[in-house]
Amino acid sequence: MRRALAALLPLAFIACPPVEIVGATCDPGVGCFDTGLVCRNRRCVVPDGGTDPVDSGTTVNDGGSDGGSDAGCVPLKPNVMWVVDLSGSMANAISGDAGPTRLEVLKESTAAVLSAYGSTMRLGLTTFPVDATCGPPSTPQLDVAQVADTDVTALQSHADAVNGVLQTAPVRGGTPTGLTLSMLGGRTTLNDASRQNWVVLITDGLPNCNPVNPHDCDSGMCQCTIVPASGCNTPLFCTNGCLDQSGTLGALSALEAGGIRTIVVGLGPELTGSAALSVLDTMANVGGYERKCPNGTNPECRPSSCISTTRTCTDHYYLAGDAGELTAALDEVMRTLSGPRCP
Numbered sequence: 001m002r003r004a005l006a007a008l009l010p011l012a013f014i015a016c017p018p019v020e021i022v023g024a025t026c027d028p029g030v031g032c033f034d035t036g037l038v039c040r041n042r043r044c045v046v047p048d049g050g051t052d053p054v055d056s057g058t059t060v061n062d063g064g065s066d067g068g069s070d071a072g073c074v075p076l077k078p079n080v081m082w083v084v085d086l087s088g089s090m091a092n093a094i095s096g097d098a099g100p101t102r103l104e105v106l107k108e109s110t111a112a113v114l115s116a117y118g119s120t121m122r123l124g125l126t127t128f129p130v131d132a133t134c135g136p137p138s139t140p141q142l143d144v145a146q147v148a149d150t151d152v153t154a155l156q157s158h159a160d161a162v163n164g165v166l167q168t169a170p171v172r173g174g175t176p177t178g179l180t181l182s183m184l185g186g187r188t189t190l191n192d193a194s195r196q197n198w199v200v201l202i203t204d205g206l207p208n209c210n211p212v213n214p215h216d217c218d219s220g221m222c223q224c225t226i227v228p229a230s231g232c233n234t235p236l237f238c239t240n241g242c243l244d245q246s247g248t249l250g251a252l253s254a255l256e257a258g259g260i261r262t263i264v265v266g267l268g269p270e271l272t273g274s275a276a277l278s279v280l281d282t283m284a285n286v287g288g289y290e291r292k293c294p295n296g297t298n299p300e301c302r303p304s305s306c307i308s309t310t311r312t313c314t315d316h317y318y319l320a321g322d323a324g325e326l327t328a329a330l331d332e333v334m335r336t337l338s339g340p341r342c343p
């Protein structure tokens with residue numbers, strides 16, 4: 001009997017290949033095993049014979065723009081929550097001590113980008129802080145649009161409302177990035193399994209304002225984020241003025257685990273130092289966004305470089321030093337997300 005069972009086992013194993021499940025979660029580095037599917041945007045999908053150089057001719061979820069038929073899925077417009085830093089430093093000049101402020105640059109870029117892409121996604125807006133100190137928001141300022149994908153007029157109208165809020169927004173207070181992102185994880189409108197869910201974080205400074213940050217001035221591990229740095233030795237900023245890297249990374253990780261990925265866009269000179277850039281890149285990596293360079297050139301990845309073999313950037317955040325660079329960065333982000341894509 002045992003010998004008979006042993007003889008049958010190999011046959012049973014051969015008869016049970018991996019099950020092909022369109023839409024199953026996958027790891028781009030592993031793929032969809034030997035199922036005949038391809039891993040695209042972390043989902044197993046049917047290859048359509050596309051010509052995208054990044055994924056070796058298996059572009060899907062692009063509305064057939066490469067000549068393929070996008071078989072096996074129905075494109076849905078993504079939920080995209082803009083999370084915008086309106087801290088007091090946004091009133092500073094974008095470069096040096098002269099020229100337009102960071103807020104003015106943001107307003108200029110926002111008007112152009114939302115006008116171009118507003119109807120291609122379901123947008124929302126969250127700004128921080130909500131007071132002159134460190135208050136995080138308890139709800140988004142505008143939740144992601146709850147309208148039909150086909151109602152492009154309503155989608156654009158909602159995007160115009162997002163732009164309208166930003167055009168009149170005040171600046172004040174600190175940078176409670178981590179606490180703001182944590183709030184978004186509980187929003188049902190961003191936990192939509194039928195479509196992609198994204199956060200686009202636009203900030204001009206490193207995260208702080210965590211009242212329970214263990215790396216405070218008393219611990220000796222405070223990385224001060226305010227100017228002058230001696231301010232972190234005062235009672236007001238001993239905790240709130242210190243870098244909240246662990247809290248922010250925890251919030252980003254929780255969002256990514258829940259299917260909400262985050263794109264990080266930095267703005268202004270405070271983020272150009274090596275330590276700040278390292279924080280931004282770690283945030284982008286934990287957020288789950290892989291920045292690509294389809295043409296294999298370094299300028300596509302500014303300020304980092306392109307890995308030609310994988311057509312991906314060495315760093316995955318965006319960094320802008322003026323209105324043109326911010327508009328270009330946001331244009332690339334919105335074009336990447338606009339799809340249409342399958343979840």
